[in-house]
Structure formats: C-alpha cells, structure tokens
Amino acid sequence: MDTTVYVPIPDDAPAAGARPAVTPAVRARALTKTYGRGEAEVRALDGVDVDFAAGRFTAIMGPSGSGKSTLMHLLAGLDSATSGQAFVGSTEVTGLNDKALTAVRRTRVGFVFQQFNLLPMFTAEQNITLPVELAGGTVDKMWLGTLVDTLGLGKRLTHRPAELSGGQQQRVAIARALIAQPDVVFADEPTGNLDSRSGAEVLSFLRRSVRELGRTIIMVTHDPAAAAYADRVVLIADGKIAGDITDPTPESALAGLDALRTVAAR
Amino acid sequence: MIRLTLSQMRRSAGRLAAAAVAIVIGTAFVAVTLLAGNVITSTTYDSIAAQYTGADLVVRGAAPGGATEDAVRDVAGVATADEQLMSYQQLENGGRTIFQGVLAEPTDPAVLPLTVTDGALPEAAGEIALPTDVAERLDVAPGDQITLARNVLDGDQEVDEQAWTEVREKLTVSGTLDDPYGAFSMMGGAAVAPAADVQGWEADLMGPGESSGEPATLLVTLDEGVDVGQTREAITGAAATAASNAGMDVSAVDVVTPDEHAESVASEMTGGEDVIFTTFVLVFAAIALLVAALVIANTFQVLVAQRTRTLALLRCVGADKSQLRRSVLFEATLLGLASSVVGLLAGLGLGQAALAVGRGMDLGVPLPETITLTPAVVLVPVVVGTLVTLVAAFAPARAATRVAPLAALRPDEAPTAARGAGRVRLVLSLLVAVVGFALLGAGVALSTAAGEPTTGLLVGVAGGVLSFVGVLVSAVFWLPRVVALAGRLVGASGPTARLAAANTLRNPRRTAATSTALLIGVTLVGMMSTAAASARITMDAEFDGRYPVDVTVSTDLSGSGKDATPVPAGLGDTVRELDGVASVLEVPATSVQLAGDGVDEAAQVIARGMDPDEAASVLRSTESLTPLAAGTAVVPENVADVWGVTDGQTLTLTGPDGPLETTAAVTELADDAVVLVPDDLATLDAAAPTTGLWVGLDDPRDAAAVVPTIQDAVADTEAPADVLGAAVERASFQQVIDTALGIVVGLLAVAVVIALIGVANTLSLSVIERRRESATLRAIGLSKAQLRGMLAVEGVLIALVGAVLGVLLGLVYGWTGAAAALGWAGEPAIAVPWRDVLLMLGVALVAGLVASVAPARTAVRTSPVEALATE
Incomplete structure (x- = not known):
C-alpha cells in the first residue's frame, strides 16, 4: 500500500525539484502560451515554472484542456511560447529558429506518439534507425542491439507496421525515440490507443528504459494507472502546476486528479 | 444530395482546381483548332472575294478577247466591262530577272483591288505599275525604266514548226502597288499595265486570229440605279452570243455577283484544305484530352478515397449506391462544364491574340480582325470537355458505391485507393501488346524485305497502335516495378531519396497513371523526332547518290x-x-x-x-x-x-x-x-x-x-550561265520535314504539359494524405529542406520514369515507323535524335522539380505538432 498523501502546492511556491541533487534535464520558467486575443483570449499555459530531473520518469497529468499537452509541445520546441523560457539541458528551445530546432529534435529529444506514427512502407528496423539516418549519422549497432533486446523486438525487425500489433508498434516507436540517445523522450498518451495489457507492457518498457538504460522520459497522460509507473507525477490544471506526487501509486495519482476536479468544480 | 455534393466540392476546391487545369488546356486546344480552321476558310474566301471588289457582276466562262467585252458593254445599264487578263512576263533590270504576272488595267480603276503606294497607275502605253516588293527587288522607283523580255511568234509558220523570237522592250515604271486584301497573294502578286499592252503581249504569243480558247472572266460595273436582276439576264445573253460566235461552250457562261463567285470558288478550293487541317490538329487535341482524362480520373479516385468516411456515413444514414454514384458524376459534370467554359474562353482569347500578332507580322495573307464565333466553335469544346470529364469519373464513381457503411465505424485509417486490377486485364493487355509488336515487326519486314511498302505501312501502323494500347493498359502492372527499380537506384544516395522512393510505391496505381499520362506525350514526341531524324538520314543518303553535286554553274x-x-x-x-x-x-x-x-x-x-x-x-x-x-x-x-x-x-x-x-x-x-x-x-x-x-x-x-x-x-x-541547285530541292525537302516535325511536336507538347500538371496534382494529393506522416518525420528530425528534397525526388522519379520509358518506346516506334514508311528509299537508317531526347529528359527532370515546389510549400507548413493530434 502506498501512503503518499496529496499535498497541494501554493501558487507562489518555488519550482518543484524533487531531488535537488539531480541536474534537471528539462526546465520551464514562467512559460506562458495564449491563444486568441482580447475577449476570446485563452491562457492555455499560465506562467509555469517546473524542472524535470535527468534519469527520471516523470508523468504530466491533468484533465482534458488543462494545458498538459501544450506544456509538452513548448518544452519539446514543437510550438512557440507566448512568453517565458523552456530549456532542454542548457539549451533554450524557446526562441530557436526552425533549423536549430530540427537539430535539437535530431539529437536531444525523442518522441513517442499516441498513434505510433510509424512509416508504413518501412520495416521495424528501418523505422527505428530513421532518425539517425536523417541526421546523417551512423547507427550505433551496440545500442540498437540493447534497445531491441530490452524492448523484445528481436523477431520483429523485418516486419512492416501493418504486420505488428499495437503494442509491438509502440515498442518500435519507443526504440525509434531512443535510438539517437536523446537527453529526453517525450511520450504523448503512449497507451491511449492500446488495450490495457499492451498498455501495461509499454509502460514497463518505458520504466525499464529509465531504470536500466538511464534515459529521461516525460510522459503526458490522463490515466492515473499509467502515471503510477512514473517516478513522479506533475499535476496541472487550468494552465498552472497544481500538484506534485513523488513515487505515485494509481490511488495517489487518482486522488490527486480527483482533488483537481473538485477544485475545478468548486 | 446536390447541396451535399456542392459543399463537398467546396471542401476539395484546391484539388478540383488542379484537375480543372487539365481540362481547361484540353478544351482551349480544341477551341483554338476550330477557330484556326474557320480563319483558313474565311481568309481564302476574303482573298478570292477581294479580286472582285468593286465589280457589280462577274461573267464567268466567257470567250476571251475584245468581242465579248464589246458585246457586254453594249448592254443597257453596263458602265464598264473588262476581261480579267493576266499575262506572265519576264521583267529585268541589270542582272536581276523576275517572272511576274501583269494584269490588264481595267477601265474603271475602282475594280482593281490594289492601292497605289507611290506614283500612279499606268496611263500611256509602255508604262507599268509594279508591286512594291518587285520594285524593291528590281531596285527601281517610279520614273525608272525596266526591260520586258517577251517572246513573239515568228511569222506564218506551220504549227509544228513554230518558233519564237525574244523581243526586249523598255517599260517605264509609273508607280508601285500594294495588295492590301491579298487578292493576288496566291499568284505571286500582280503588276498592272494598260489593257491594250497586255492584250498585245498575249496576242503575240499566238498566230493572227488565234485564241487561247481558255474561258475568260469579265468584271462588270453597272450604271447607278440599274436593276441588277434584269441586267444580269441581258449580260448573260450577250456573253452567250459572243461565246457561240467564238465557237465556245455556251452553257459555261454564267453571270454571278462577286459574293456568289467567291463563295463557289472558296468552297471548291477549301473542301479539302481546312477539313484536312482541322482533322489533323484535332487528332492531337484528342491526345491532349486523353491525357487530361487520365489526370482527372486520378484526381477523382483520390477524392473518393479521401471521402471514404463521409461516403460510408451517408450509406449508414440511408443513402443508396446509385445516389452516391450520381453525386460523384454530378460533381464531375459540374467540374467538366465549368472548366470547359473557362477553356473555351481561354481558347477564344488565345485565338484573338494570335490573330492580333499575326496581323502585326505581315504574313502576306490578310487575316480577319476578329475571330468568328460559330455554334461549332462554342459547343464542341464545351461538350467534349464535359464528356471527357464525366467519362473519366466513371471508374471513381463505381469505387464510391463500393464503400461499405461499416467503413464509417472503423478507426481512422489512411485512405487507400483501390488496389491492383484483375489478372484478366493483365493477360489481355499483354497479349494485345505482344500481338501489336509482332505486327509492327511484320510491317517493317513487309515494307523492306518483301517490297510491299503500302501493306507494310498499314500493318505497321495497326501494330503500332495495338502495341501502344497494350503497353498503356498493362502499365499499371509493370510501371510501378520500374519505378521501384529506379527508386532503388536513387535510394542509395541517402535517407531522403529512400523515403521518396518508398513513397512512390505506396499507391502504385496512382503513380502508374501519372507516369502513363506523361509516357503518352513523350512517346509520341519521341516517335516523331526519331522518325524525322531517321527519315532525314535515309533521304540524305538517297539525295547524296542522286544529286552528288550541290550546285552547278554551266554555260x-x-x-x-x-x-x-x-x-x-x-x-x-x-x-x-x-x-x-x-x-x-x-x-x-x-x-x-x-x-x-x-x-x-x-x-x-x-x-x-x-x-x-x-x-x-x-x-x-x-x-x-x-x-x-x-x-x-x-x-x-x-x-x-x-x-x-x-x-x-x-x-x-x-x-x-x-x-x-x-x-x-x-x-x-x-x-x-x-x-x-x-x-x-x-x-x-x-x-x-x-x-x-x-x-x-x-x-x-x-x-x-x-x-x-x-x-x-x-x-x-x-x-x-545557268545556276542549278540540287541542294535547293534537297533543302526545301528537309525544310518540309523540319516544319512538319516542329508543328507536330508543338501540338503534342500540349499533352506533355497536361501530364506535367498531373504530376504536380499527384504530389499535392500525396502531401495532403500524408500530413500526419510529414509532421512525424519533422518531429523525429527531418529538416524543411529534407522534406522539400523528398518531394522533389518523388516528382522527378515519377516524371523521369515516364519520360525515359516514353523516349525508349518513341525510339522503337520512330525507327520501325521510318523503316516501314521509307523502306522503298533503300536501307532505312537508324538515328537517335540526341538533342531532342536530352531536351525531353531535361524537361521531365525540371518539370518534376517544379511540380514539387507548390506541394512542398504546403508540406513544410505542417507543424510537427500535428503528429500528436488525435484527429
């Protein structure tokens, strides 16, 4: 039984660094994103300060429309911020041009999508090695072997996506995200399109990637059960950080989410 | 249903517009062709009518000589009557000699469709007015003298011992003339000399009292207020009497108005010319429309594929199959009609612009100021354009009816066009191709070895058409394989090219159709230029043997x-x-x-x-x-x-x-x-x-x-000394080949242009379909330049495969065609028109690149965020 209790964090609290000893892999400072103007202005993200530690598996959790996806897009440099800063390692991704952002995506960041997004005309292996090839690099065979072993893809490398199950496709996608040994992997609802068994499998692979391969993963999810696989859960509501749970369990994560809903309903 | 169709069209406006361009070009082509046919007819008519402007009546089939003139002049109400007499004479000045038709000056200068640019018309014997260009070539101005060298029949000799003496006389140039209506453009222009002089020259060619016996034409002007109908009868009577006196066929005498005359002559003359021209060019318009049909069919196939979910939803809520089919066909009809009208307007505009340019260039033929609209010019392009679009949409419409209602419930899937065609089609089309090529070979053998050029040519043409049909129909099976092979070659150059190569194979049918559209045009252009090159070499060898000396000067x-x-x-x-x-x-x-x-x-x-x-x-x-x-x-x-x-x-x-x-x-x-x-x-x-x-x-x-x-x-x-140039004949022969080739290639180029639009169309459709994928690639590190590069390689692959195959087929057809057609002229030479081949491949390469520019711009605008979107 997990006994962690949900502790609300005041709005003006300093950035939540769970273990100060670890250098943050990703940081946000006063990160703000607004859509529309005047009356119709929507603050999707409202001055968020948050650190994500390297070598950790962090889940960003919140209800629909809370701004969790926007936060991830800004941290990954996929979308431009209205104000504030986002850093991957020591590189500020806010304010980089497209060319520099492409370079960041090639070497420093990996992505896992809800819909897998594998290229249908390539085999599993070709899909995995594609990012390295696009960057004009050579594939590290040792690392590829490690990934394939860890993710259990050994017998599937010559198959095309259409011949793989959803869980297998998502494992290929994880391998693709990790092949360039990026500083951080962003996963957007990675289990959203999977049945619960495949979902559990994928989540344990993500956790193993962090524990055994020393990677950093930030996962966006609205599923408390998925969030429980993480080392830490950052709760977000109405575009603001609304809570922080270390070593979560499905129950504590759900409790946190419920608390947000009650806050929102009040 | 109609409202739904319209709203769907609005949503797909961009894609439909791309297909519309193909129809617009095709119908504009048809419209311009028909207009040009009309211009040829009306130009011929105008030129003939111009010879008789100013005359009130024209007497045809009259007896030559003064007797008829006098008889007609005596008819009450006739003001003037002059025989239209032209005598061809040799005019010289210094060393320059020109053989020129000289017209007898009519009593009333208003009958003459020529205008004086300098000086005056001849007034006294021994004067002559020259066409401006003739005066320039002889280097004379009004007041100068030229030499007339004419033949005079010697004394009273027996007919079989006739001999002529050359007489040289000086003539004074009275003025220079222009022919603004091109009345004599078909006779090399006309000089004018006093009627008595011209009649004298003609008479000197014959014995005393002899007549050429050729029926003459008289131009008649009437006094003011005279009734044309009555006078006409009286003139007919007078001319008939004169003809019977001269011992000529009375029934040939005929009095008509200038308009009637021009019409009958024009219809005699052009019963052939404009029809042949129009038919000839329409064949190329048909090829262009065929290519356009391929592009349209392609577009509709993709539209239907993209709307699978909507169509399935409609089926779920109760639409039946025929409603869906009607919806697609209605959409095609609307698109066809709208673009055909645009094409017609574009064609009319082009025709008018061409006339304006042509008039400014002084082609020696008076062109009409504006185009003439006939029902055919307006209706044919619109009807043909609409029908072609409708027919092209039949197969996609059938595909639409095959969408199962269940498809609406399935999770989001990338739309896929219908997969490969049946085995029957493969076997049949290959059979047709094989038989066609066999016939082609047989035709060449018949024409060269067996010495049966006519049969050989017919068999060869039949074989050529059959094999081409077979090749085109079977293209969907083998063309993707060729693209795959080409893709493997370029794929070695890097990940971008490999991505592009893989992409071209995702929808083999569409790639095949796009390449095929280009293949048609390139094959035909390649065939024509190869045949021309082979013909040139064959004929060169023939000429070399026959006329070994280019020019001889002999005394x-x-x-x-x-x-x-x-x-x-x-x-x-x-x-x-x-x-x-x-x-x-x-x-x-x-x-x-x-x-x-x-x-x-x-x-x-x-x-x-x-x-x-x-x-x-x-x-x-x-x-x-x-x-x-x-x-x-x-x-x-x-x-x-x-x-x-x-x-x-x-x-x-x-x-x-x-x-x-x-x-x-x-x-x-x-x-x-x-x-x-x-x-x-x-x-x-x-x-x-x-x-x-x-x-x-x-x-x-x-x-x-x-x-x-x-x-x-x-x-x-x-x-x-006499200068004989065998080379001149040879050059004019080559010029005929070159001109014909230029025209044919120009006409076929329209089909190639449409096909290239098809390449751009296919690429932009792919880009729209692959939005999420492009975003994913961008998210995992594909740069904008690489994305553009990928699409460029795709475009070039599709275009180049079509062009290379087209060139190869064109070479085969060109060689066999030249062998079958010129087998009689000796060993047919095999020539490769390298310049044209390289030009076509270059055009395909550049066009493939250009075709990718607009789709690439859309693609790079896709934000990587879209890869994360969940529809």
Missing part, C-alpha cells in the same frame, strides 16, 4: 559544246570566296560523237573531264563516279537509255582533236554528259573550255540562302 545551255561560251575567268575563284561555299571544281567540257555497238548514230553528247580525287572534294557521294579512270567513260543512266549505250561495252568518242576508245560504265549519275579523266578529254579536245563549275556547299541545308548569292555572283558577270 553549255544549248546542249552542244560547239558554241559554248567558257565560264568567265575568275568566276570560279569568286564563287569559292562566297560564304557557305566549301569547294569549287572547274569542269572543262567538249562536244563528242558516240559510236559503238547498238549506239544511236546521232549520239552527240557533252563530255566532261575531271580528276576523280578532285571530284571527291566536291561531291556528296562519289559512288556514281567510282568507275572513273583513264580509258573509261562514265555514262549516266539516262544518257545510256537515250542513245542505247550498255554497261561495259566499247565506246568510241570522237571530238574535234580526234577519236578515243573507251569502256562505258553506266552509273546513276544525275547529269546529261559523259565523264572522263582530264587526259582523256584532252585527247578529244586539247582546248576544251571550262563550261561548268561544280560547287560543294558547307551545309546543303543552307542552300536556300547560299544559292541566290551564287546566282548574283554569276549574274554580275553578265555571262549566259
């Missing part, structure tokens, strides 16, 4: 060496210095008597002397002079035929300085003289004068420009 006009004047000293050197002249051989000649077994006793011919080595420097082909050696007389075939000389016989030649025994060698030499080596000629006539220059040109194709300079050089010496 032995009379055919007897006796009174031949030598070529003026120094002329050889003068000609040699001219631009475009490569070499000049001075050929001495003398007249000799031939004797031998079976040789006609009266055989008197010219003998030329030339060194075989020196001759080789001038001749295109020395084949016909190969036997030339001491003791051998080369006898041209035609000379041998006339005098009964046989190959290899002993021939004794007797010249002024003695006889010479030779062996006759009969060859295909195109000359009327026997050829000997110089020493042999010297034996016959030690002082044989140089009576000819054999001139070799740098490039016989320039003959049309070079020969006149030689003519001028010869004319400047004022020696009575």
Whole structure:
C-alpha cells in the first residue's frame, strides 16, 4: 500500500525539484502560451515554472484542456511560447529558429506518439534507425542491439507496421525515440490507443528504459494507472502546476486528479 | 444530395482546381483548332472575294478577247466591262530577272483591288505599275525604266514548226502597288499595265486570229440605279452570243455577283484544305484530352478515397449506391462544364491574340480582325470537355458505391485507393501488346524485305497502335516495378531519396497513371523526332547518290559544246570566296560523237573531264563516279537509255582533236554528259573550255540562302550561265520535314504539359494524405529542406520514369515507323535524335522539380505538432 498523501502546492511556491541533487534535464520558467486575443483570449499555459530531473520518469497529468499537452509541445520546441523560457539541458528551445530546432529534435529529444506514427512502407528496423539516418549519422549497432533486446523486438525487425500489433508498434516507436540517445523522450498518451495489457507492457518498457538504460522520459497522460509507473507525477490544471506526487501509486495519482476536479468544480 | 455534393466540392476546391487545369488546356486546344480552321476558310474566301471588289457582276466562262467585252458593254445599264487578263512576263533590270504576272488595267480603276503606294497607275502605253516588293527587288522607283523580255511568234509558220523570237522592250515604271486584301497573294502578286499592252503581249504569243480558247472572266460595273436582276439576264445573253460566235461552250457562261463567285470558288478550293487541317490538329487535341482524362480520373479516385468516411456515413444514414454514384458524376459534370467554359474562353482569347500578332507580322495573307464565333466553335469544346470529364469519373464513381457503411465505424485509417486490377486485364493487355509488336515487326519486314511498302505501312501502323494500347493498359502492372527499380537506384544516395522512393510505391496505381499520362506525350514526341531524324538520314543518303553535286554553274545551255561560251575567268575563284561555299571544281567540257555497238548514230553528247580525287572534294557521294579512270567513260543512266549505250561495252568518242576508245560504265549519275579523266578529254579536245563549275556547299541545308548569292555572283558577270541547285530541292525537302516535325511536336507538347500538371496534382494529393506522416518525420528530425528534397525526388522519379520509358518506346516506334514508311528509299537508317531526347529528359527532370515546389510549400507548413493530434 502506498501512503503518499496529496499535498497541494501554493501558487507562489518555488519550482518543484524533487531531488535537488539531480541536474534537471528539462526546465520551464514562467512559460506562458495564449491563444486568441482580447475577449476570446485563452491562457492555455499560465506562467509555469517546473524542472524535470535527468534519469527520471516523470508523468504530466491533468484533465482534458488543462494545458498538459501544450506544456509538452513548448518544452519539446514543437510550438512557440507566448512568453517565458523552456530549456532542454542548457539549451533554450524557446526562441530557436526552425533549423536549430530540427537539430535539437535530431539529437536531444525523442518522441513517442499516441498513434505510433510509424512509416508504413518501412520495416521495424528501418523505422527505428530513421532518425539517425536523417541526421546523417551512423547507427550505433551496440545500442540498437540493447534497445531491441530490452524492448523484445528481436523477431520483429523485418516486419512492416501493418504486420505488428499495437503494442509491438509502440515498442518500435519507443526504440525509434531512443535510438539517437536523446537527453529526453517525450511520450504523448503512449497507451491511449492500446488495450490495457499492451498498455501495461509499454509502460514497463518505458520504466525499464529509465531504470536500466538511464534515459529521461516525460510522459503526458490522463490515466492515473499509467502515471503510477512514473517516478513522479506533475499535476496541472487550468494552465498552472497544481500538484506534485513523488513515487505515485494509481490511488495517489487518482486522488490527486480527483482533488483537481473538485477544485475545478468548486 | 446536390447541396451535399456542392459543399463537398467546396471542401476539395484546391484539388478540383488542379484537375480543372487539365481540362481547361484540353478544351482551349480544341477551341483554338476550330477557330484556326474557320480563319483558313474565311481568309481564302476574303482573298478570292477581294479580286472582285468593286465589280457589280462577274461573267464567268466567257470567250476571251475584245468581242465579248464589246458585246457586254453594249448592254443597257453596263458602265464598264473588262476581261480579267493576266499575262506572265519576264521583267529585268541589270542582272536581276523576275517572272511576274501583269494584269490588264481595267477601265474603271475602282475594280482593281490594289492601292497605289507611290506614283500612279499606268496611263500611256509602255508604262507599268509594279508591286512594291518587285520594285524593291528590281531596285527601281517610279520614273525608272525596266526591260520586258517577251517572246513573239515568228511569222506564218506551220504549227509544228513554230518558233519564237525574244523581243526586249523598255517599260517605264509609273508607280508601285500594294495588295492590301491579298487578292493576288496566291499568284505571286500582280503588276498592272494598260489593257491594250497586255492584250498585245498575249496576242503575240499566238498566230493572227488565234485564241487561247481558255474561258475568260469579265468584271462588270453597272450604271447607278440599274436593276441588277434584269441586267444580269441581258449580260448573260450577250456573253452567250459572243461565246457561240467564238465557237465556245455556251452553257459555261454564267453571270454571278462577286459574293456568289467567291463563295463557289472558296468552297471548291477549301473542301479539302481546312477539313484536312482541322482533322489533323484535332487528332492531337484528342491526345491532349486523353491525357487530361487520365489526370482527372486520378484526381477523382483520390477524392473518393479521401471521402471514404463521409461516403460510408451517408450509406449508414440511408443513402443508396446509385445516389452516391450520381453525386460523384454530378460533381464531375459540374467540374467538366465549368472548366470547359473557362477553356473555351481561354481558347477564344488565345485565338484573338494570335490573330492580333499575326496581323502585326505581315504574313502576306490578310487575316480577319476578329475571330468568328460559330455554334461549332462554342459547343464542341464545351461538350467534349464535359464528356471527357464525366467519362473519366466513371471508374471513381463505381469505387464510391463500393464503400461499405461499416467503413464509417472503423478507426481512422489512411485512405487507400483501390488496389491492383484483375489478372484478366493483365493477360489481355499483354497479349494485345505482344500481338501489336509482332505486327509492327511484320510491317517493317513487309515494307523492306518483301517490297510491299503500302501493306507494310498499314500493318505497321495497326501494330503500332495495338502495341501502344497494350503497353498503356498493362502499365499499371509493370510501371510501378520500374519505378521501384529506379527508386532503388536513387535510394542509395541517402535517407531522403529512400523515403521518396518508398513513397512512390505506396499507391502504385496512382503513380502508374501519372507516369502513363506523361509516357503518352513523350512517346509520341519521341516517335516523331526519331522518325524525322531517321527519315532525314535515309533521304540524305538517297539525295547524296542522286544529286552528288550541290550546285552547278554551266554555260553549255544549248546542249552542244560547239558554241559554248567558257565560264568567265575568275568566276570560279569568286564563287569559292562566297560564304557557305566549301569547294569549287572547274569542269572543262567538249562536244563528242558516240559510236559503238547498238549506239544511236546521232549520239552527240557533252563530255566532261575531271580528276576523280578532285571530284571527291566536291561531291556528296562519289559512288556514281567510282568507275572513273583513264580509258573509261562514265555514262549516266539516262544518257545510256537515250542513245542505247550498255554497261561495259566499247565506246568510241570522237571530238574535234580526234577519236578515243573507251569502256562505258553506266552509273546513276544525275547529269546529261559523259565523264572522263582530264587526259582523256584532252585527247578529244586539247582546248576544251571550262563550261561548268561544280560547287560543294558547307551545309546543303543552307542552300536556300547560299544559292541566290551564287546566282548574283554569276549574274554580275553578265555571262549566259545557268545556276542549278540540287541542294535547293534537297533543302526545301528537309525544310518540309523540319516544319512538319516542329508543328507536330508543338501540338503534342500540349499533352506533355497536361501530364506535367498531373504530376504536380499527384504530389499535392500525396502531401495532403500524408500530413500526419510529414509532421512525424519533422518531429523525429527531418529538416524543411529534407522534406522539400523528398518531394522533389518523388516528382522527378515519377516524371523521369515516364519520360525515359516514353523516349525508349518513341525510339522503337520512330525507327520501325521510318523503316516501314521509307523502306522503298533503300536501307532505312537508324538515328537517335540526341538533342531532342536530352531536351525531353531535361524537361521531365525540371518539370518534376517544379511540380514539387507548390506541394512542398504546403508540406513544410505542417507543424510537427500535428503528429500528436488525435484527429
């Protein structure tokens, strides 16, 4: 039984660094994103300060429309911020041009999508090695072997996506995200399109990637059960950080989410 | 349902617009063709009608001579009546000579459709007004004098002993004339001289009281207020009486108005010309429309595929199959109609612009100011364009009915077009192709080996059409494989190219259709240019053998060496210095008597002397002079035929300085003289004068420009020398081939342009379909430049495969076509028109790149965020 209790964090609290000893892999400072103007202005993200530690598996959790996806897009440099800063390692991704952002995506960041997004005309292996090839690099065979072993893809490398199950496709996608040994992997609802068994499998692979391969993963999810696989859960509501749970369990994560809903309903 | 169709069209506006461009071009092509046909007809009509402007009535089939004129003039109400008489005469000034039609000046100058630009019309005998360009060429102005050299029949001689004497008279130029309506453009223009003079010249060609017997045409003007109908009858009567007096066919006499006359002549003349022209060009318009149909079918297939979910949803809520089919066909009809109207308007605009440009260029033919709209010009393009679009949409419409209602419930899937076609189609189309190629081979064999050129050509054409159909229909099976192979080649160059190659194979059917559209145009262009190149080489060889000398200058006009004047000293050197002249051989000649077994006793011919080595420097082909050696007389075939000389016989030649025994060698030499080596000629006539220059040109194709300079050089010496240019004939033949080729290729180019639009269309459809994928690629590190590059490689792959295959097919068809058509002209040469081949591949390469620009711009705008979107 997990006994962690949900502790609300005041709005003006300093950035939540769970273990100060670890250098943050990703940081946000006063990160703000607004859509529309005047009356119709929507603050999707409202001055968020948050650190994500390297070598950790962090889940960003919140209800629909809370701004969790926007936060991830800004941290990954996929979308431009209205104000504030986002850093991957020591590189500020806010304010980089497209060319520099492409370079960041090639070497420093990996992505896992809800819909897998594998290229249908390539085999599993070709899909995995594609990012390295696009960057004009050579594939590290040792690392590829490690990934394939860890993710259990050994017998599937010559198959095309259409011949793989959803869980297998998502494992290929994880391998693709990790092949360039990026500083951080962003996963957007990675289990959203999977049945619960495949979902559990994928989540344990993500956790193993962090524990055994020393990677950093930030996962966006609205599923408390998925969030429980993480080392830490950052709760977000109405575009603001609304809570922080270390070593979560499905129950504590759900409790946190419920608390947000009650806050929102009040 | 209609509202739904319309709203769907609005949503797909961009894609439909791309398909519309193909139809617009096709229908504009048809419209311009029909307009051009009309312009040809009306230009012919105008030019004929112009000859009679100013006349009130035209008498046709009348007896020539003054009697008819007088009889018609005596009819009450007739103001003037003049025979339209034209006499062709030789006009000279200095060394320049022009053969010009001279028109008898009518009593009423208003009847003359010519305008005076300088000076005046002739007023007194011995005056002449010249067309402006003729005056320029003769270098004269009003007031100057020119020489008229005409023939006069000698005294009272028996008919079979008629002889003419050349009479030279001075004429004064009274003025210069323009022909603003092109009335005489088909007769090389017209000069004008007093009627009495012209009648006199014509009369001098005949004996006293003789008549040419040719029916004449009279132009009649009436007094004001006279009733045309009544006068017309009276004139008919008067002209008929005059005709019967002259012993001519009375029933041929006919009085008509100028309009009636022009109409009947124009319809006689153009019953052929404009119909042939229109049919000919419409064949190319049909090819362009066929290609457009492929592009449209492609677009609709994708539209249906993209709307799978909507269509399935409609089926779920109760739409039946025929409603869906009707919806697609209605959409096609609307699109076809709208773009056909745009195409028609574009065609009319183009036609009008072409007329404006043509009028500004002074083509020698008066063009109408505006295009003439007939029901055919308006309706045919619109109907044809709409029908083609509708027919092209049939297959996609059937695909739409096959969408199952269940498809609406399935999770989001990338739309896929219908997969490969049936085995039956594969077997049938391959069979047709194989049979077609076999027939093609048989046609060539028939025409070359079996000596049956007509049958061979027919069989060959049938085989060509059949095999091309087979190739096109089976393209969907083998073309993707070729693209795959090409993709593997370029894929080696990096991940971007590999992505592109893989992409082209995702929808083999669409790639095949896109490449096929290009293949059609390129094959036909390639075929035409290959056939032309092969024909050129074959004909060159033929000409080389037949006309080995490009240009000859000779003074032995009379055919007897006796009174031949030598070529003026120094002329050889003068000609040699001219631009475009490569070499000049001075050929001495003398007249000799031939004797031998079976040789006609009266055989008197010219003998030329030339060194075989020196001759080789001038001749295109020395084949016909190969036997030339001491003791051998080369006898041209035609000379041998006339005098009964046989190959290899002993021939004794007797010249002024003695006889010479030779062996006759009969060859295909195109000359009327026997050829000997110089020493042999010297034996016959030690002082044989140089009576000819054999001139070799740098490039016989320039003959049309070079020969006149030689003519001028010869004319400047004022020696009575004749310049004969076999090269001119050769050049004009080549020009015909080149012009025909240029026109055909230009017409086919329209089909290629439409096909290239198809490439751009296919790419932009792919880009729309692959939005999420492009975003994913961007998210995992594909740069904008790489994305653009990927699409460029895709475009180039599709275009180049179509172009390369088209060129290869075109070569095969061109060679076999030339072999079948020119088999009679000897061994058909196989030529590769490298310049055209490279040009086509270059165009395909560039077009593939250009086609990818707009789709790439859309693609790079896709934010990587879209990869994360969940629809």
